[in-house]
Amino acid sequence: MDKLIDDEMLVAQFQAGRQNAFDELMKRYKSKIFSYLLRSVRNYEDAEDITIEVFFKAYRALENWQPKAKFSTWLYKIASNLAIDYHRAKARNPVYALEDTEISEEHLVATDLYSDPEKQLEEKERGIIIREAVDQLSPKQKAVFMLSRYEGLQLKEVAEALDMAEGTVKIHLHRAVKRLQTLLRPLWENNDI
Amino acid sequence: MPKCKKSEGHAIDYAYRGLSPAEEEPFKAHLRNCQDCTEAVESYTAALELTDKAQEELVVPEHALQNIEMNVYKRLAAAQEQTWFSRLRTYFTSVGSPFGGYKTAAVSSIAIALIVAAVFLGKPPQPEPTLQLTKEHSAEARIAEYHEQGIQWNLEEALITHHLRNDAWETESQLNRMKEQAQGTSWTQVADKHLQYLQSVTLNRTQ
Numbered sequence: 001m002d003k004l005i006d007d008e009m010l011v012a013q014f015q016a017g018r019q020n021a022f023d024e025l026m027k028r029y030k031s032k033i034f035s036y037l038l039r040s041v042r043n044y045e046d047a048e049d050i051t052i053e054v055f056f057k058a059y060r061a062l063e064n065w066q067p068k069a070k071f072s073t074w075l076y077k078i079a080s081n082l083a084i085d086y087h088r089a090k091a092r093n094p095v096y097a098l099e100d101t102e103i104s105e106e107h108l109v110a111t112d113l114y115s116d117p118e119k120q121l122e123e124k125e126r127g128i129i130i131r132e133a134v135d136q137l138s139p140k141q142k143a144v145f146m147l148s149r150y151e152g153l154q155l156k157e158v159a160e161a162l163d164m165a166e167g168t169v170k171i172h173l174h175r176a177v178k179r180l181q182t183l184l185r186p187l188w189e190n191n192d193i
Numbered sequence: 194m195p196k197c198k199k200s201e202g203h204a205i206d207y208a209y210r211g212l213s214p215a216e217e218e219p220f221k222a223h224l225r226n227c228q229d230c231t232e233a234v235e236s237y238t239a240a241l242e243l244t245d246k247a248q249e250e251l252v253v254p255e256h257a258l259q260n261i262e263m264n265v266y267k268r269l270a271a272a273q274e275q276t277w278f279s280r281l282r283t284y285f286t287s288v289g290s291p292f293g294g295y296k297t298a299a300v301s302s303i304a305i306a307l308i309v310a311a312v313f314l315g316k317p318p319q320p321e322p323t324l325q326l327t328k329e330h331s332a333e334a335r336i337a338e339y340h341e342q343g344i345q346w347n348l349e350e351a352l353i354t355h356h357l358r359n360d361a362w363e364t365e366s367q368l369n370r371m372k373e374q375a376q377g378t379s380w381t382q383v384a385d386k387h388l389q390y391l392q393s394v395t396l397n398r399t400q
Contacts, residue, residue, distance in 0.1 A: 019335075031253060039251060056265055056268045133244075134244060174202060177208070178237075180244055181236050181239075181240040184240045
């Protein structure tokens with residue numbers, strides 16, 4: 001399928017009964033949505049399950065979708081809502097959350113077999129501290145930070161994705177950056193970087 | 194934390210590269226004279242750089258994405274089974290209890306009340322719209338299609354391992370995995386042929 005066809009046109013084709021258009025949309029966004037969810041939930045299996053749920057929900061709602069916002073923003077909206085639900089469920093079940101984090105860290109830290117093992121361990125520990133700091137943001141702060149910093153969404157698009165006013169997005173973003181600065185300060189104050 | 198409170202938001206925006214050009218120049222000028230804000234910008238920037246680095250380490254492996262489409266269609270197929278008719282059937286089965294008659298009367302009264310309310314007050318509530326898969330593009334057809342794509346993908350991986358990495362042991366295990374995945378299809382014969390070829394090549398090398 002032509003890559004020049006924009007998302008909204010593919011949606012229109014899908015609404016006209018062309019199923020392949022949805023496959024093309026999945027192909028375009030599965031990696032982005034998966035990586036966004038992986039950053040958010042930090043567990044491969046959960047990220048995969050939620051990604052499937054995002055496209056499942058999108059498929060079922062796409063028939064009546066109106067291009068008020070970009071298709072990608074709408075997809076991130078579904079993903080963000082599911083991620084926020086996931087974090088809320090996890091907060092209600094802290095035992096599960098602890099086990100889950102331990103498993104995910106094993107997978108998440110990039111390993112270079114040829115580097116110095118001690119340095120590798122330090123890097124791994126630092127990576128864990130940083131990702132745990134990000135985890136300490138509230139679900140909304142985290143969603144705002146992730147969408148704007150790593151998914152390249154403009155503040156206006158983040159606002160649309162999270163059903164917030166643009167000013168509220170900015171407040172969440174400021175709080176997120178301030179919180180990260182407070183939590184990570186010991187890393188550079190102890191000359192760890 | 195800067196004592197210059199007025200510019201704290203600007204310090205974050207500047208570190209985040211979120212200031213407009215019209216705001217950036219005056220703030221740069223302010224930074225030249227404000228030690229507090231300079232330190233704040235430096236620490237926000239350091240925090241963001243650390244976070245970026247930790248996020249860069251996170252890589253989505255190709256195999257994790259391989260089955261997404263197929264699983265979406267599996268999910269759709271499973272959901273389709275739970276249609277309105279099956280829900281109704283379940284309901285009417287449950288109505289067969291000793292209090293079934295009362296239940297039916299109660300539900301009918303509510304339904305009539307809703308219809309009357311809708312006629313007088315406006316449009317009745319619509320059920321959540323859901324798009325159904327067509328016959329030509331049934332979930333089963335899509336699942337089979339993606340399953341075959343997965344088999345082909347694994348075969349390609351095995352051939353890459355064989356020709357580019359020259360790793361016979363890994364190639365063999367990838368071909369066996371592919372064969373297992375292809376059970377019930379003609380792709381098992383393709384896997385067998387490649388396995389036989391691999392064994393003959395390995396034998397020739399050892400002789």
